[in-house]
Amino acid sequence: MITEQEQQKKIRQQIGYLFEKELLQEIFNVGxxxxxxMDSTILEPGESLLYIPFIIDGSVKVSRENEDGEEFLLYYIERGDTCAMTLQCCVKNSKSEIKATAIEESEILLIPNRYMEVWLGKYISWRNYILDSYHYRLSEMMETIDSIVFMRLDERLERYLKxxxxxxxxxxxxLTHQQIAEDLHSSRVVISRLLKQMERNGMIQIQRxxxxxxSI
DNA sequence: ACATTAAGTGATT
DNA sequence: AATCACTTAATGT
Structure with missing residues:
Protein backbone atom coordinates (compact mmCIF):
# COMPACT_ATOMS: atom_id res chain seq x y z
CA MET A 1 0.00 0.00 0.00
CA ILE A 2 1.20 3.48 -0.84
CA THR A 3 1.51 5.94 2.01
CA GLU A 4 -0.15 9.32 1.90
CA GLN A 5 3.22 11.04 1.71
CA GLU A 6 4.28 9.02 -1.30
CA GLN A 7 1.01 9.76 -2.98
CA GLN A 8 1.34 13.47 -2.36
CA LYS A 9 4.86 13.42 -3.63
CA LYS A 10 3.73 11.76 -6.80
CA ILE A 11 0.91 14.22 -7.36
CA ARG A 12 3.33 17.07 -6.74
CA GLN A 13 5.76 15.67 -9.27
CA GLN A 14 3.23 14.95 -11.95
CA ILE A 15 0.79 17.83 -11.80
CA GLY A 16 2.11 20.06 -9.04
CA TYR A 17 3.39 22.68 -11.45
CA LEU A 18 -0.15 23.41 -12.54
CA PHE A 19 -1.51 24.81 -9.31
CA GLU A 20 -0.65 27.18 -6.50
CA LYS A 21 0.35 25.93 -3.04
CA GLU A 22 -2.97 26.44 -1.31
CA LEU A 23 -4.89 24.69 -4.02
CA LEU A 24 -2.46 21.81 -4.02
CA GLN A 25 -3.07 21.44 -0.29
CA GLU A 26 -6.83 21.32 -0.89
CA ILE A 27 -6.30 18.72 -3.56
CA PHE A 28 -4.38 16.60 -1.07
CA ASN A 29 -7.17 16.96 1.44
CA VAL A 30 -10.09 15.98 -0.75
CA GLY A 31 -8.59 14.03 -3.65
CA MET A 38 -4.94 -1.22 -19.13
CA ASP A 39 -8.05 -1.45 -21.29
CA SER A 40 -10.39 -0.74 -18.42
CA THR A 41 -13.26 1.63 -18.96
CA ILE A 42 -13.06 4.63 -16.68
CA LEU A 43 -16.26 6.27 -17.77
CA GLU A 44 -19.25 5.03 -19.73
CA PRO A 45 -21.68 7.21 -21.66
CA GLY A 46 -24.72 7.95 -19.57
CA GLU A 47 -22.86 7.68 -16.30
CA SER A 48 -23.18 10.50 -13.76
CA LEU A 49 -19.98 12.11 -12.61
CA LEU A 50 -19.32 12.38 -8.92
CA TYR A 51 -15.66 13.16 -9.34
CA ILE A 52 -13.51 15.24 -11.59
CA PRO A 53 -10.84 12.91 -12.92
CA PHE A 54 -7.26 13.93 -13.58
CA ILE A 55 -4.67 11.79 -15.19
CA ILE A 56 -1.61 11.60 -12.98
CA ASP A 57 0.04 8.85 -14.93
CA GLY A 58 -0.68 6.92 -18.09
CA SER A 59 -2.92 7.70 -21.04
CA VAL A 60 -6.62 7.60 -21.65
CA LYS A 61 -8.62 7.39 -24.83
CA VAL A 62 -11.78 9.43 -25.12
CA SER A 63 -14.32 8.24 -27.62
CA ARG A 64 -17.86 8.68 -28.73
CA GLU A 65 -20.16 5.67 -28.82
CA ASN A 66 -23.44 5.13 -30.60
CA GLU A 67 -26.38 2.91 -29.62
CA ASP A 68 -24.85 -0.09 -31.36
CA GLY A 69 -21.66 0.21 -29.35
CA GLU A 70 -19.70 1.47 -32.33
CA GLU A 71 -16.94 3.79 -31.27
CA PHE A 72 -15.08 6.71 -32.65
CA LEU A 73 -11.90 8.13 -31.19
CA LEU A 74 -12.16 11.81 -30.27
CA TYR A 75 -8.79 12.40 -28.61
CA TYR A 76 -6.29 11.11 -26.11
CA ILE A 77 -5.58 12.62 -22.74
CA GLU A 78 -2.39 12.14 -20.80
CA ARG A 79 -0.63 13.24 -17.64
CA GLY A 80 -1.86 16.54 -16.29
CA ASP A 81 -4.94 16.48 -18.45
CA THR A 82 -8.53 16.28 -17.59
CA CYS A 83 -11.43 15.78 -19.92
CA ALA A 84 -13.38 18.88 -20.85
CA MET A 85 -16.53 16.84 -21.24
CA THR A 86 -16.41 15.70 -17.65
CA LEU A 87 -15.92 19.24 -16.35
CA GLN A 88 -19.18 20.28 -17.85
CA CYS A 89 -20.89 17.19 -16.48
CA CYS A 90 -19.66 17.97 -12.99
CA VAL A 91 -21.00 21.50 -12.89
CA LYS A 92 -24.33 20.78 -14.52
CA ASN A 93 -24.66 17.40 -12.92
CA SER A 94 -25.49 15.97 -16.30
CA LYS A 95 -24.55 12.59 -17.68
CA SER A 96 -21.44 11.68 -19.57
CA GLU A 97 -21.64 11.76 -23.34
CA ILE A 98 -18.33 10.06 -23.87
CA LYS A 99 -16.48 6.90 -23.06
CA ALA A 100 -13.05 6.93 -21.46
CA THR A 101 -10.74 3.94 -21.61
CA ALA A 102 -7.25 3.53 -20.22
CA ILE A 103 -4.87 2.51 -23.00
CA GLU A 104 -2.14 1.60 -20.55
CA GLU A 105 -2.02 1.15 -16.81
CA SER A 106 -2.86 4.58 -15.50
CA GLU A 107 -3.36 6.47 -12.31
CA ILE A 108 -6.11 8.96 -11.86
CA LEU A 109 -6.83 11.55 -9.22
CA LEU A 110 -10.46 12.00 -8.27
CA ILE A 111 -11.77 15.26 -6.88
CA PRO A 112 -15.36 15.39 -5.62
CA ASN A 113 -17.24 17.45 -8.16
CA ARG A 114 -18.61 20.02 -5.74
CA TYR A 115 -15.16 21.65 -5.53
CA MET A 116 -15.18 22.42 -9.19
CA GLU A 117 -17.25 25.58 -8.87
CA VAL A 118 -15.88 26.73 -5.54
CA TRP A 119 -12.33 26.58 -6.79
CA LEU A 120 -13.21 28.45 -9.95
CA GLY A 121 -13.92 31.51 -7.84
CA LYS A 122 -11.12 30.91 -5.39
CA TYR A 123 -8.05 30.02 -7.40
CA ILE A 124 -6.64 31.69 -10.48
CA SER A 125 -4.54 28.67 -11.38
CA TRP A 126 -7.63 26.50 -11.34
CA ARG A 127 -9.56 28.88 -13.54
CA ASN A 128 -6.68 29.06 -15.99
CA TYR A 129 -6.32 25.34 -15.97
CA ILE A 130 -9.99 24.76 -16.73
CA LEU A 131 -10.04 27.37 -19.49
CA ASP A 132 -6.88 25.95 -21.01
CA SER A 133 -8.31 22.45 -20.91
CA TYR A 134 -11.36 23.57 -22.81
CA HIS A 135 -9.28 25.34 -25.35
CA TYR A 136 -6.95 22.44 -25.80
CA ARG A 137 -9.64 19.80 -26.15
CA LEU A 138 -11.50 21.94 -28.62
CA SER A 139 -8.38 22.32 -30.74
CA GLU A 140 -7.78 18.61 -30.68
CA MET A 141 -11.35 17.95 -31.71
CA MET A 142 -11.00 20.35 -34.62
CA GLU A 143 -7.89 18.52 -35.71
CA THR A 144 -9.80 15.28 -35.59
CA ILE A 145 -12.64 16.77 -37.60
CA ASP A 146 -10.16 18.10 -40.14
CA SER A 147 -8.66 14.68 -40.50
CA ILE A 148 -12.03 13.10 -41.20
CA VAL A 149 -13.03 15.68 -43.73
CA PHE A 150 -9.77 16.38 -45.48
CA MET A 151 -7.63 13.31 -45.10
CA ARG A 152 -7.88 10.00 -46.83
CA LEU A 153 -8.14 6.95 -44.64
CA ASP A 154 -4.57 5.90 -45.28
CA GLU A 155 -3.36 9.30 -44.07
CA ARG A 156 -5.60 9.12 -41.04
CA LEU A 157 -4.28 5.68 -40.25
CA GLU A 158 -0.73 6.92 -40.45
CA ARG A 159 -1.49 9.82 -38.15
CA TYR A 160 -3.28 7.50 -35.77
CA LEU A 161 -0.32 5.14 -35.54
CA LYS A 162 2.16 7.93 -35.01
CA LEU A 175 -3.31 -3.26 -31.17
CA THR A 176 -5.19 -5.58 -33.49
CA HIS A 177 -6.40 -4.42 -36.87
CA GLN A 178 -9.89 -4.77 -35.50
CA GLN A 179 -9.23 -2.35 -32.64
CA ILE A 180 -7.73 0.20 -34.99
CA ALA A 181 -10.71 -0.11 -37.29
CA GLU A 182 -13.03 0.59 -34.38
CA ASP A 183 -11.17 3.72 -33.33
CA LEU A 184 -11.21 5.08 -36.87
CA HIS A 185 -14.70 3.80 -37.46
CA SER A 186 -13.67 1.74 -40.43
CA SER A 187 -13.64 -1.99 -41.02
CA ARG A 188 -11.00 -4.54 -40.25
CA VAL A 189 -10.48 -5.63 -43.85
CA VAL A 190 -9.83 -2.12 -45.00
CA ILE A 191 -7.35 -1.45 -42.22
CA SER A 192 -5.57 -4.73 -42.90
CA ARG A 193 -5.17 -3.78 -46.54
CA LEU A 194 -3.86 -0.32 -45.79
CA LEU A 195 -1.44 -1.69 -43.22
CA LYS A 196 -0.22 -4.27 -45.70
CA GLN A 197 0.47 -1.45 -48.12
CA MET A 198 2.33 0.53 -45.48
CA GLU A 199 4.38 -2.55 -44.75
CA ARG A 200 5.31 -2.83 -48.42
CA ASN A 201 6.40 0.81 -48.30
CA GLY A 202 8.64 -0.05 -45.38
CA MET A 203 6.85 2.25 -42.96
CA ILE A 204 5.82 -0.50 -40.61
CA GLN A 205 6.23 -4.15 -39.76
CA ILE A 206 3.19 -6.25 -39.07
CA GLN A 207 3.11 -8.93 -36.42
CA ARG A 208 0.25 -10.62 -34.70
CA SER A 215 10.05 5.80 -37.47
CA ILE A 216 7.80 8.50 -36.09
C1' DA B 1 -4.85 -32.37 -32.15
C1' DC B 2 -8.36 -29.13 -32.10
C1' DA B 3 -10.71 -24.71 -31.42
C1' DT B 4 -10.37 -19.91 -31.44
C1' DT B 5 -8.97 -15.61 -32.96
C1' DA B 6 -6.08 -12.54 -36.02
C1' DA B 7 -4.79 -11.40 -40.48
C1' DG B 8 -4.75 -11.87 -45.77
C1' DT B 9 -7.24 -11.81 -50.26
C1' DG B 10 -10.38 -11.92 -54.48
C1' DA B 11 -14.66 -10.49 -55.99
C1' DT B 12 -18.59 -7.41 -55.77
C1' DT B 13 -20.93 -3.07 -54.90
C1' DA C 1 -13.92 2.30 -49.03
C1' DA C 2 -17.13 -1.26 -47.41
C1' DT C 3 -18.84 -5.93 -47.33
C1' DC C 4 -18.91 -10.88 -48.20
C1' DA C 5 -16.99 -15.10 -48.24
C1' DC C 6 -13.30 -17.70 -47.75
C1' DT C 7 -8.25 -18.92 -46.70
C1' DT C 8 -4.14 -18.97 -44.00
C1' DA C 9 -1.52 -18.31 -39.91
C1' DA C 10 -0.75 -17.91 -34.99
C1' DT C 11 -1.97 -19.05 -30.41
C1' DG C 12 -4.23 -21.22 -26.45
C1' DT C 13 -6.11 -25.61 -24.27
Missing amino acids: KTKKVP DHAKLLGSLEIN NKIVLS
Missing part, protein backbone atom coordinates in the same frame (compact mmCIF):
# COMPACT_ATOMS: atom_id res chain seq x y z
CA LYS A 32 -8.21 10.31 -3.93
CA THR A 33 -5.97 8.47 -6.35
CA LYS A 34 -6.89 5.31 -8.10
CA LYS A 35 -4.95 2.92 -10.29
CA VAL A 36 -6.72 1.66 -13.36
CA PRO A 37 -5.52 -1.31 -15.41
CA ASP A 163 0.03 9.65 -32.40
CA HIS A 164 -0.33 6.40 -30.57
CA ALA A 165 3.39 5.72 -30.71
CA LYS A 166 4.25 9.20 -29.47
CA LEU A 167 1.76 9.01 -26.64
CA LEU A 168 3.05 5.72 -25.33
CA GLY A 169 6.63 6.52 -26.21
CA SER A 170 7.19 3.35 -28.16
CA LEU A 171 7.38 2.40 -31.80
CA GLU A 172 5.57 -0.81 -30.97
CA ILE A 173 1.82 -0.59 -31.12
CA ASN A 174 0.01 -3.43 -29.44
CA ASN A 209 -1.40 -8.19 -32.29
CA LYS A 210 1.39 -5.77 -32.94
CA ILE A 211 2.59 -3.17 -35.40
CA VAL A 212 6.10 -1.80 -35.34
CA LEU A 213 6.73 1.65 -36.80
CA SER A 214 10.05 2.17 -38.53
Whole structure:
Protein backbone atom coordinates (compact mmCIF):
# COMPACT_ATOMS: atom_id res chain seq x y z
CA MET A 1 0.00 0.00 0.00
CA ILE A 2 1.20 3.48 -0.84
CA THR A 3 1.51 5.94 2.01
CA GLU A 4 -0.15 9.32 1.90
CA GLN A 5 3.22 11.04 1.71
CA GLU A 6 4.28 9.02 -1.30
CA GLN A 7 1.01 9.76 -2.98
CA GLN A 8 1.34 13.47 -2.36
CA LYS A 9 4.86 13.42 -3.63
CA LYS A 10 3.73 11.76 -6.80
CA ILE A 11 0.91 14.22 -7.36
CA ARG A 12 3.33 17.07 -6.74
CA GLN A 13 5.76 15.67 -9.27
CA GLN A 14 3.23 14.95 -11.95
CA ILE A 15 0.79 17.83 -11.80
CA GLY A 16 2.11 20.06 -9.04
CA TYR A 17 3.39 22.68 -11.45
CA LEU A 18 -0.15 23.41 -12.54
CA PHE A 19 -1.51 24.81 -9.31
CA GLU A 20 -0.65 27.18 -6.50
CA LYS A 21 0.35 25.93 -3.04
CA GLU A 22 -2.97 26.44 -1.31
CA LEU A 23 -4.89 24.69 -4.02
CA LEU A 24 -2.46 21.81 -4.02
CA GLN A 25 -3.07 21.44 -0.29
CA GLU A 26 -6.83 21.32 -0.89
CA ILE A 27 -6.30 18.72 -3.56
CA PHE A 28 -4.38 16.60 -1.07
CA ASN A 29 -7.17 16.96 1.44
CA VAL A 30 -10.09 15.98 -0.75
CA GLY A 31 -8.59 14.03 -3.65
CA LYS A 32 -8.21 10.31 -3.93
CA THR A 33 -5.97 8.47 -6.35
CA LYS A 34 -6.89 5.31 -8.10
CA LYS A 35 -4.95 2.92 -10.29
CA VAL A 36 -6.72 1.66 -13.36
CA PRO A 37 -5.52 -1.31 -15.41
CA MET A 38 -4.94 -1.22 -19.13
CA ASP A 39 -8.05 -1.45 -21.29
CA SER A 40 -10.39 -0.74 -18.42
CA THR A 41 -13.26 1.63 -18.96
CA ILE A 42 -13.06 4.63 -16.68
CA LEU A 43 -16.26 6.27 -17.77
CA GLU A 44 -19.25 5.03 -19.73
CA PRO A 45 -21.68 7.21 -21.66
CA GLY A 46 -24.72 7.95 -19.57
CA GLU A 47 -22.86 7.68 -16.30
CA SER A 48 -23.18 10.50 -13.76
CA LEU A 49 -19.98 12.11 -12.61
CA LEU A 50 -19.32 12.38 -8.92
CA TYR A 51 -15.66 13.16 -9.34
CA ILE A 52 -13.51 15.24 -11.59
CA PRO A 53 -10.84 12.91 -12.92
CA PHE A 54 -7.26 13.93 -13.58
CA ILE A 55 -4.67 11.79 -15.19
CA ILE A 56 -1.61 11.60 -12.98
CA ASP A 57 0.04 8.85 -14.93
CA GLY A 58 -0.68 6.92 -18.09
CA SER A 59 -2.92 7.70 -21.04
CA VAL A 60 -6.62 7.60 -21.65
CA LYS A 61 -8.62 7.39 -24.83
CA VAL A 62 -11.78 9.43 -25.12
CA SER A 63 -14.32 8.24 -27.62
CA ARG A 64 -17.86 8.68 -28.73
CA GLU A 65 -20.16 5.67 -28.82
CA ASN A 66 -23.44 5.13 -30.60
CA GLU A 67 -26.38 2.91 -29.62
CA ASP A 68 -24.85 -0.09 -31.36
CA GLY A 69 -21.66 0.21 -29.35
CA GLU A 70 -19.70 1.47 -32.33
CA GLU A 71 -16.94 3.79 -31.27
CA PHE A 72 -15.08 6.71 -32.65
CA LEU A 73 -11.90 8.13 -31.19
CA LEU A 74 -12.16 11.81 -30.27
CA TYR A 75 -8.79 12.40 -28.61
CA TYR A 76 -6.29 11.11 -26.11
CA ILE A 77 -5.58 12.62 -22.74
CA GLU A 78 -2.39 12.14 -20.80
CA ARG A 79 -0.63 13.24 -17.64
CA GLY A 80 -1.86 16.54 -16.29
CA ASP A 81 -4.94 16.48 -18.45
CA THR A 82 -8.53 16.28 -17.59
CA CYS A 83 -11.43 15.78 -19.92
CA ALA A 84 -13.38 18.88 -20.85
CA MET A 85 -16.53 16.84 -21.24
CA THR A 86 -16.41 15.70 -17.65
CA LEU A 87 -15.92 19.24 -16.35
CA GLN A 88 -19.18 20.28 -17.85
CA CYS A 89 -20.89 17.19 -16.48
CA CYS A 90 -19.66 17.97 -12.99
CA VAL A 91 -21.00 21.50 -12.89
CA LYS A 92 -24.33 20.78 -14.52
CA ASN A 93 -24.66 17.40 -12.92
CA SER A 94 -25.49 15.97 -16.30
CA LYS A 95 -24.55 12.59 -17.68
CA SER A 96 -21.44 11.68 -19.57
CA GLU A 97 -21.64 11.76 -23.34
CA ILE A 98 -18.33 10.06 -23.87
CA LYS A 99 -16.48 6.90 -23.06
CA ALA A 100 -13.05 6.93 -21.46
CA THR A 101 -10.74 3.94 -21.61
CA ALA A 102 -7.25 3.53 -20.22
CA ILE A 103 -4.87 2.51 -23.00
CA GLU A 104 -2.14 1.60 -20.55
CA GLU A 105 -2.02 1.15 -16.81
CA SER A 106 -2.86 4.58 -15.50
CA GLU A 107 -3.36 6.47 -12.31
CA ILE A 108 -6.11 8.96 -11.86
CA LEU A 109 -6.83 11.55 -9.22
CA LEU A 110 -10.46 12.00 -8.27
CA ILE A 111 -11.77 15.26 -6.88
CA PRO A 112 -15.36 15.39 -5.62
CA ASN A 113 -17.24 17.45 -8.16
CA ARG A 114 -18.61 20.02 -5.74
CA TYR A 115 -15.16 21.65 -5.53
CA MET A 116 -15.18 22.42 -9.19
CA GLU A 117 -17.25 25.58 -8.87
CA VAL A 118 -15.88 26.73 -5.54
CA TRP A 119 -12.33 26.58 -6.79
CA LEU A 120 -13.21 28.45 -9.95
CA GLY A 121 -13.92 31.51 -7.84
CA LYS A 122 -11.12 30.91 -5.39
CA TYR A 123 -8.05 30.02 -7.40
CA ILE A 124 -6.64 31.69 -10.48
CA SER A 125 -4.54 28.67 -11.38
CA TRP A 126 -7.63 26.50 -11.34
CA ARG A 127 -9.56 28.88 -13.54
CA ASN A 128 -6.68 29.06 -15.99
CA TYR A 129 -6.32 25.34 -15.97
CA ILE A 130 -9.99 24.76 -16.73
CA LEU A 131 -10.04 27.37 -19.49
CA ASP A 132 -6.88 25.95 -21.01
CA SER A 133 -8.31 22.45 -20.91
CA TYR A 134 -11.36 23.57 -22.81
CA HIS A 135 -9.28 25.34 -25.35
CA TYR A 136 -6.95 22.44 -25.80
CA ARG A 137 -9.64 19.80 -26.15
CA LEU A 138 -11.50 21.94 -28.62
CA SER A 139 -8.38 22.32 -30.74
CA GLU A 140 -7.78 18.61 -30.68
CA MET A 141 -11.35 17.95 -31.71
CA MET A 142 -11.00 20.35 -34.62
CA GLU A 143 -7.89 18.52 -35.71
CA THR A 144 -9.80 15.28 -35.59
CA ILE A 145 -12.64 16.77 -37.60
CA ASP A 146 -10.16 18.10 -40.14
CA SER A 147 -8.66 14.68 -40.50
CA ILE A 148 -12.03 13.10 -41.20
CA VAL A 149 -13.03 15.68 -43.73
CA PHE A 150 -9.77 16.38 -45.48
CA MET A 151 -7.63 13.31 -45.10
CA ARG A 152 -7.88 10.00 -46.83
CA LEU A 153 -8.14 6.95 -44.64
CA ASP A 154 -4.57 5.90 -45.28
CA GLU A 155 -3.36 9.30 -44.07
CA ARG A 156 -5.60 9.12 -41.04
CA LEU A 157 -4.28 5.68 -40.25
CA GLU A 158 -0.73 6.92 -40.45
CA ARG A 159 -1.49 9.82 -38.15
CA TYR A 160 -3.28 7.50 -35.77
CA LEU A 161 -0.32 5.14 -35.54
CA LYS A 162 2.16 7.93 -35.01
CA ASP A 163 0.03 9.65 -32.40
CA HIS A 164 -0.33 6.40 -30.57
CA ALA A 165 3.39 5.72 -30.71
CA LYS A 166 4.25 9.20 -29.47
CA LEU A 167 1.76 9.01 -26.64
CA LEU A 168 3.05 5.72 -25.33
CA GLY A 169 6.63 6.52 -26.21
CA SER A 170 7.19 3.35 -28.16
CA LEU A 171 7.38 2.40 -31.80
CA GLU A 172 5.57 -0.81 -30.97
CA ILE A 173 1.82 -0.59 -31.12
CA ASN A 174 0.01 -3.43 -29.44
CA LEU A 175 -3.31 -3.26 -31.17
CA THR A 176 -5.19 -5.58 -33.49
CA HIS A 177 -6.40 -4.42 -36.87
CA GLN A 178 -9.89 -4.77 -35.50
CA GLN A 179 -9.23 -2.35 -32.64
CA ILE A 180 -7.73 0.20 -34.99
CA ALA A 181 -10.71 -0.11 -37.29
CA GLU A 182 -13.03 0.59 -34.38
CA ASP A 183 -11.17 3.72 -33.33
CA LEU A 184 -11.21 5.08 -36.87
CA HIS A 185 -14.70 3.80 -37.46
CA SER A 186 -13.67 1.74 -40.43
CA SER A 187 -13.64 -1.99 -41.02
CA ARG A 188 -11.00 -4.54 -40.25
CA VAL A 189 -10.48 -5.63 -43.85
CA VAL A 190 -9.83 -2.12 -45.00
CA ILE A 191 -7.35 -1.45 -42.22
CA SER A 192 -5.57 -4.73 -42.90
CA ARG A 193 -5.17 -3.78 -46.54
CA LEU A 194 -3.86 -0.32 -45.79
CA LEU A 195 -1.44 -1.69 -43.22
CA LYS A 196 -0.22 -4.27 -45.70
CA GLN A 197 0.47 -1.45 -48.12
CA MET A 198 2.33 0.53 -45.48
CA GLU A 199 4.38 -2.55 -44.75
CA ARG A 200 5.31 -2.83 -48.42
CA ASN A 201 6.40 0.81 -48.30
CA GLY A 202 8.64 -0.05 -45.38
CA MET A 203 6.85 2.25 -42.96
CA ILE A 204 5.82 -0.50 -40.61
CA GLN A 205 6.23 -4.15 -39.76
CA ILE A 206 3.19 -6.25 -39.07
CA GLN A 207 3.11 -8.93 -36.42
CA ARG A 208 0.25 -10.62 -34.70
CA ASN A 209 -1.40 -8.19 -32.29
CA LYS A 210 1.39 -5.77 -32.94
CA ILE A 211 2.59 -3.17 -35.40
CA VAL A 212 6.10 -1.80 -35.34
CA LEU A 213 6.73 1.65 -36.80
CA SER A 214 10.05 2.17 -38.53
CA SER A 215 10.05 5.80 -37.47
CA ILE A 216 7.80 8.50 -36.09
C1' DA B 1 -4.85 -32.37 -32.15
C1' DC B 2 -8.36 -29.13 -32.10
C1' DA B 3 -10.71 -24.71 -31.42
C1' DT B 4 -10.37 -19.91 -31.44
C1' DT B 5 -8.97 -15.61 -32.96
C1' DA B 6 -6.08 -12.54 -36.02
C1' DA B 7 -4.79 -11.40 -40.48
C1' DG B 8 -4.75 -11.87 -45.77
C1' DT B 9 -7.24 -11.81 -50.26
C1' DG B 10 -10.38 -11.92 -54.48
C1' DA B 11 -14.66 -10.49 -55.99
C1' DT B 12 -18.59 -7.41 -55.77
C1' DT B 13 -20.93 -3.07 -54.90
C1' DA C 1 -13.92 2.30 -49.03
C1' DA C 2 -17.13 -1.26 -47.41
C1' DT C 3 -18.84 -5.93 -47.33
C1' DC C 4 -18.91 -10.88 -48.20
C1' DA C 5 -16.99 -15.10 -48.24
C1' DC C 6 -13.30 -17.70 -47.75
C1' DT C 7 -8.25 -18.92 -46.70
C1' DT C 8 -4.14 -18.97 -44.00
C1' DA C 9 -1.52 -18.31 -39.91
C1' DA C 10 -0.75 -17.91 -34.99
C1' DT C 11 -1.97 -19.05 -30.41
C1' DG C 12 -4.23 -21.22 -26.45
C1' DT C 13 -6.11 -25.61 -24.27
